[in-house]
Amino acid sequence: xxxxxxxxxxxxxxxxxxxxxxxxxxxxxxxxxxxxxxxxxxxxxxxxxxxxxxxxxxxxxxxxxxxxxxxxxxxxxxxxxxxxxxxxxxxxxxxxxxxxxxxxxxxxxx
Amino acid sequence: xxxxxxxxxxxxxxxxxxxxxxxxxxxxxxxxxxxxxxxxxxxxxxxxxxxxxxxxxxxxxxxxxxxxxxxxxxxxxxxxxxxxxxxxxxxxxxxxxxxxxxxxxxxxxxxxxxxxxx
Numbered sequence: 001x002x003x004x005x006x007x008x009x010x011x012x013x014x015x016x017x018x019x020x021x022x023x024x025x026x027x028x029x030x031x032x033x034x035x036x037x038x039x040x041x042x043x044x045x046x047x048x049x050x051x052x053x054x055x056x057x058x059x060x061x062x063x064x065x066x067x068x069x070x071x072x073x074x075x076x077x078x079x080x081x082x083x084x085x086x087x088x089x090x091x092x093x094x095x096x097x098x099x100x101x102x103x104x105x106x107x108x109x110x
Numbered sequence: 111x112x113x114x115x116x117x118x119x120x121x122x123x124x125x126x127x128x129x130x131x132x133x134x135x136x137x138x139x140x141x142x143x144x145x146x147x148x149x150x151x152x153x154x155x156x157x158x159x160x161x162x163x164x165x166x167x168x169x170x171x172x173x174x175x176x177x178x179x180x181x182x183x184x185x186x187x188x189x190x191x192x193x194x195x196x197x198x199x200x201x202x203x204x205x206x207x208x209x210x211x212x213x214x215x216x217x218x219x220x221x222x223x224x225x226x227x228x
Contacts, residue, residue: 001174003154034213038155045207045221046147046155051214089155093213097171099145099157 001094004102011108012080020105022073022090030071034093037075041086085109112136112217114208119222126198132191132208139189143212146193148204160212198226
């Protein structure tokens with residue numbers, strides 16, 4: 001199972017929006033609505049930000065939103081804040097009790 | 111508050127074995143699907159495997175790179191998850207995280223570092 005494709009980096013100024021893509025295939029992203037997004041700060045454990053494409057766990061700001069079209073899922077961070085600078089990973093159910101992660105995107109707040 | 115605490119990591123020679131533990135509190139462990147995810151130094155996240163709740167069959171499932179070498183188990187009486195790693199290779203060097211859930215890992219431990227080197 002190949003890793004999902006994400007851009008290696010993305011950036012934006014405070015207050016702006018940034019969108020990260022996560023491209024897979026019809027066997028993973030396109031086939032199931034089980035796409036999640038994780039935020040990871042250096043030296044810390046990942047934190048769930050979005051699950052099942054667009055749902056937010058309690059406590060996650062509504063500045064974070066998710067969507068999906070075909071084989072590509074997206075995470076949008078609106079109103080960028082300094083604390084949003086982190087690595088972001090997508091993941092998708094890939095059938096037959098299998099899970100695949102994206103390669104990760106480093107978000108920089110300029 | 112839900113807490114997951116991994117332990118058991120360390121330096122091990124290639125071909126060796128190691129067992130990681132993940133102690134869970136603040137959560138009804140019996141009902142939870144539990145996963146292991148690893149992260150090689152400077153690299154991305156990689157799913158290792160899953161164990162379902164006993165009520166859902168208690169079955170285990172593994173990523174291709176570790177299948178037949180790693181084994182996940184759980185002791186619901188101790189609220190503890192395990193990862194038995196055999197025939198370790200240098201490419202297994204990583205921080206190993208336990209997490210509650212499968213496609214939606216809601217809570218994560220702090221991770222334990224496994225270094226496979228001679």
